[in-house]
Amino acid sequence: MLFNFPRRRVAARLAWRDMTRHKARSIFATLLVALPIAALVAGLALLTGTPNSRQRALAAIPRNAQAVLTATAVLNTGQPFMQAPEGASLWVDSPSQQPASAANIAAITPDQDALLRYWDSETLIATAGGDLQPGDQIQVDAAGADTTDSAGSSGADLDGAVRAKLRETEHDALPLLMPPVAQGAAPQDATQAVISASLAEQLHLNVGDTLTLTAPPFQGAYSTNGRIGAVLQNSRRAWRISGIADVTSTLDVWTYSGWLKGMVEADGGNGVDAHYLLVGSEPLTWTQVKRLNMLQVVAVSRHVLTDGYPSAEERYPRQIDVQQQLMQMVSVTVTAFLGIALTLFLITPAFAVSADQSRRILGLTAACGADGVDLRRTMSFQGLFIGISGGMIGIIAGIGLSYAAAPALKGAYVHEVAGMIPWKMLPLAALAAVMIGLAATWMPAHRVSRMNVVDALKDRSDNGERNRRESRLYRVVTAISTAALLGAAVACAMGGLAMPMPEFGDADYGSLPAEAIGAQLLLIGAIVFSFAGLIQLIRLIAQLCERHGTLLPLAVRMGLRDAGEHHRRFVPAAAAIAVSVAVASYALTMTGSLIANDRSNAMEVVHGHSHAVVSPEVPIDNAVDRAVVRSALNAISDDLPVTAHQPVYALAEVPPETADKLNVAEANELMRRFPNAAARLATPLDCITSSDPDRGQDVASAHNPNAQPYCVGASRSYRPLYRGLTMINADFSVLIMSGDAMRLSGFANADKAADMLDRGGVVVGNAATLRKDGTVDLEISHSAHNPDGSSAPDVVTGSASRPGVWVDGFFPLAMSKETAQSLGLTAFRYVGDMVQFTDAPGWSTLDKLRSIIDDRLPLVNGTSQSYRYSWGTGDPSSMLAELLPFALLMLLAIAATVISLLLARIQIIRDLATMHAVGASPGFLRRFTLAQAAIMLAAGTPTGMVTGLALGIFHVAWYRHIGYDGAWLDTVPCWGLQAALLIGVIAMGLGVAWLAARPSRKLTRRTLD
Structure with a gap:
């Protein structure tokens, strides 16, 4: 009578009843589905989502304005400025280009609309008070190119000075561009200004005070304001503060046009x-x-961003970097397969346990008339229910994680997070959860559909299956298939690495070369075969467990036998541990190798956790800059004991735009006064001497004095x-x-390098420039112009040989002042002081230095070792950002281990009751449970670590093969942390097993009659 109801409804009821009966197992499985779905949703939002640029662009258009336009100084070659509808963030201005005039722009914009101009400054030095009256403006005689330490004549009073930026507008534009005034009133004319509350607080200014x-002198840096810094340099102006705006922004001062407008018009624009x-x-x-773009004008229109957003065909074509596309494809492929495998193998043990626990009830169902399809549906419905519930929980959790993390990681406002969430992908995420649930139940459902009813009613495994598994042929086939799958994975990996890559460069969107697609398919094959081989390997281990260990203690033998007899639980549980460990090991290998690749092209001045360079943030001249740094060091020493400090200089360059105002002969004469020096390679390379931008020195030779340098492509060259x-x-x-400054640098051979400087030698950072005899060839040259005014090749004026020493990771060339002067180098520019602090544990000293500078010293900058952790040395506590993903994955591996062991505990509770009933002691039961856990860990952790290492090594080799963004010289598995991962998973697993191995009080001890 039972199956008078529709069969699907009965199967669903049985599945739901079984899930509610075994709540712990169902909760575990649901959470294991929810976690990767939450990670997927949050990951897509944080990695691919960006704060809604359209909304930000709209917010940047003042109320009552139709658009914001920028007439750039980009050289007009007749091609349009290809901007996005949201605008453009960067462009390259030409110092000689006159931007489009207001008349030319007005000829394209609607006739009824008006153009209102405004001006933005670069970073300025702001002080309270001063000798100038509001509205007064002077030109200061600042020696920006001063090459000595004599006092400059800038006259700048930097006591209590801070950095600030200014916006000037035409009269009608100021109400639109200025924030609301909280104190005082808006400016009445160009002698008054409104300042931000943050600037007022820093300078202790009030309404009515003078600002x-x-x-400062122009340093050659251009921005989206063009060469405004060069036009404005060495000038000064004062205002009376008419109001204070309660805002904190990148702009600090608002006023009517006067200073900037007058300077730009006087310069010519x-x-x-x-x-x-x-x-x-x-x-x-x-x-x-688009018509404005032909004038090299960038326009952000309110109408375009709201009602008239162009279609893909109307927007400018996009281009992609093929190497970058390949790199992203590999990363996405590896991550996707690892995520899918991790999820499947984490939840499959739950359904395997469910199938074993439900054998008797399923046998009764079959005895009542259910066929194999009905039994399979019962298991599949469990996967469906768990997939739906896990998917919904995961989506909600992922959205919550996005809202929690996006403001800190992506700089998004809370109201912008909704635009970053991939809403169109959420149905696919839910479908993926359902598919994962169904896929995880496929094997258990297939097994119960072929279940022997009599054996199920007796709650024992099928004899036919047991005989087949114990046959020699089955074991041979398993061993051969394991070797074949792993061999296929290796073959695919080697084939992908051996496949020649095409010449890379920009290509139309989506046009990946055929070679790249073929290599991608081989990559997918390598990953699929490797995980299939991993499962077969664990299955082979289960067979070996069942047949070996006859001389081991009874508890261990029973644990081995249990692994073999319950291989459908043991294999997925051990596979879950293996995959979790593999993901963590892979991530650790990639992190270490990525940092090593970045370091291979980095040159630093200081090294270590008690060394830094304190330099001026807004350079003026040598004397003023040194005074600013010395004042800052006095302030810093109140909180951080300074052991010693020494000045560091660099060769001065021709002041920006100075030569542009001279004729060719005068410009070349000026350039002779600013020669430069370079350490030549001991083995000359054609790609270096010819200055080929697409070729360069290999990276390995820069870090190995015994290596022979050779030419490589630009993407993998030493940069x-x-x-x-x-x-x-x-x-x-x-x-x-x-030499005293060099001793404060903190490098391993700093003392040796310092002695070399004191003896008149040089220090180099490129090992290939040091000759076998310990000398370095130097070339002295200077820039020059052709008769037509264009740049000419550098003019070599001399050469010299000096003894040298190599410091790995240091700047290209260093020498003492006396050595430089002997080579004809006499123009020096102060860049900062090398500082050594009293040694303290970890990186706390440098963290405190950064905090002091950010809070109290706006005119200086403190820099230290960029990469704080050299794998194998240093303090891991300082690498929270780099180690956080590894720590989370390690916790995931431990969680997978714990859940697998708890599921195993759920399944053997009846066996424990039986053993207890026939006289087994609590100690023996605990040893038996520990043996089960140890065998599962022994099968999963080593295989998982080997798989993760292999994937990481292969991924690094792929990057090395395509040569994207570096040479990827070193594969850095981070062995110490790998060992911590292995030991941590095993220790936590055994610890949980020990706690879970305590016999339940519900076990009934029976005595023999």
């Missing part, structure tokens, strides 16, 4: 970007925006990045420093 702004508001009743369309010094008008490739 003075000084433009070449190279200075012109900013406009479009105000009126008519909207600016995308068609009009040193200077870290640790402020952006000023100096050539950082040549540092001028004393």
Whole structure:
């Protein structure tokens, strides 16, 4: 009578009854589905989602304005400025280009609308009070190119000075561009200004006080304002504060046009970007925006962002970097397969246990007339229910994680997070959860559909299955298939690495070369075969457990036999542990290798956790900059004991734009006064001497004095990045420093390098420049112009050989002042002081230094070792950001181990009751449970770690093969942390097993009659 109801409804009821009866197992399985779905939703939001640029662009358009326009100084070659509808963030201005005029722009914008211009400054020096009266403006005689330490004549009073930025507007534009005034009133004319509350607090200013702004010497850095810094440099102006706005922003001062406008007009306006508001009743369309782009004008229109957003065909075509696309494809493929495998193997043991626990009830169901399809449906419905519930919980949790993490990690406002969440992907995430639940039940459902009813009613395994599993042929097939699958994985990996990659470069969107697609397919094959081989290997281990260990203690033998007899529980449970460990091990290998790759192209001035460089944030001249740094060091020493400090200089360069005002002969004569030096490679390379931008020195030879340098492509060549010094008008490739300064750098061979400097030698950071005899060849040259005014090749004026020493990771070249002067190098620029602090544990000293500078010293910058952790040394506590993913994955591996062991405990509770009933002691039962856990851990952790290491090594080898963003010289598994992972998982697993192994009080002890 039972199956008079529709069969699917009966199967669903049986599945639901079984889930509610075994709540712990159902909760475990649901959470294991929810966790990866939550990680997927949050990961997509944080990795691929960005704060809604359209909303931010709209917010940047003032109320009552139709658009914001910027007439750039980009050289007009007849091609449009290809902007996005949301605008453009970066562009390259030409100092000689005159931006489009207001008349040219107005010819395209609607006739009813008006253009209102405004001006933005670069960073200025703000002080309270001063000798100037509001509205007064002077030109200060600042020696920005001063190459000595004599007092400059800038006259800048920097006591209590801070950094600030200024916005000037035409009269009608100020109410639109200025924030609401909280105290005082809006400016009445160009002698008054409104300042931000943060600037008022820093300078202790009130309404009615005087504010003075000084433009520092131009250092050659351009922004979206063009060369406004060059136009404004060495000038000063004062205002009376008419109001204070209760805001904190990148802009600090608002006033009517006067200072900036007058300086730009007097200079001619070449190279200075012109900013406009479009105000009126008519909207600016995308068609009009594209016409403006032909004038090199960037336009952000309210209408375009709201009602007239262009279709993909109307927007400018996009281009992709093929190497970057390949790199992303590999990362996504590996991550996706690891995530799918992890989820499947984490929840499959729960359904395997469910199938074993439900054998008797399923046998009764079969005896009442249910066929194999009905039994399979019962298990499948469990997967469906858990997939749906886990998917919904995971989606909700993922959205919550996005809201919690996006403000800190992506700089998004809370109201912007909704735009970052991939809402269209949420149904797919829910479908993925359901598919995962159904996939995890496929094997258990298939098994119960073929279940022997008599054996099920007796609650024992099928004899036919047991005989088949114990046959020699079955074991041989398992061993051969294991070897074949792992061999196929290796073959696919080697094939992908051996496949030649095409010449890379920009390509139309989506046009990946055929070679890249083939290599991607081989990559997928390698991952699929490796995980299939991993499962077969664990199945083979289960067979070996059942047949070996006859001389071991009874509890261990029973544990081995249990692993073999309940292989359908043991294999997925051990596989869950293996996959979890593999993911953590893989992530650790990739993290260590990524940092090693970044470090291979980094050149730093200091090394260690008690060394730093304190440099001026807004450079003026040598004397003023040194005074600012010395004052800052006095303030710092009140909280951080300073052991010693020494100045560091660099070769001065021609002041920006100075040569542009001279004729060719005068410009070349000026450039001769600013020569530069370079350490030549001991083995000359054609790709270096020819200055081929697409070729360069290999990375390995820069770090190994015994390596022979050779030419490689630009993407994998040695491209040193200077870290640790402020952006000023100096050539950082040549540092001028004393031996005492070098001793404060913190490098391992700093003392040896210091002695070399004191003896008139040089220090190099590129090992390939040091000759076999311990000398370095130096080339002295200077820049030059052709007769037509264009840049000419550098003019070599001399060469010399000096003894040298190599310091790995240091800047390209360093020498003492005396050595530099003997080579004809006499123009020096102060860049900062090398500082050594009293040694303290970890990186607390440098963290405190950063806090002091951020809070109290706005005119200086403190830089230290960029990569604080050299794997194998140092303090791991300082690498929270780098180690956080590994820590989370390690916790996941431990959680997978714990859940697998608890599921095993649920299944053997009846066996424990039986053993207890026939006289087994609590101690024996605990040993038996521990043996089960140890065998599961022994099968899962080593295989998982080997798999994770292999994947990480392969992934690094892939990056090395395509040569994207570095040479990827080193594969860094981080063995110490790998050992911590292995020991941690095993220790936690055994610890949980020991706690769970305590016999339940519900066990009934029976005595023999």
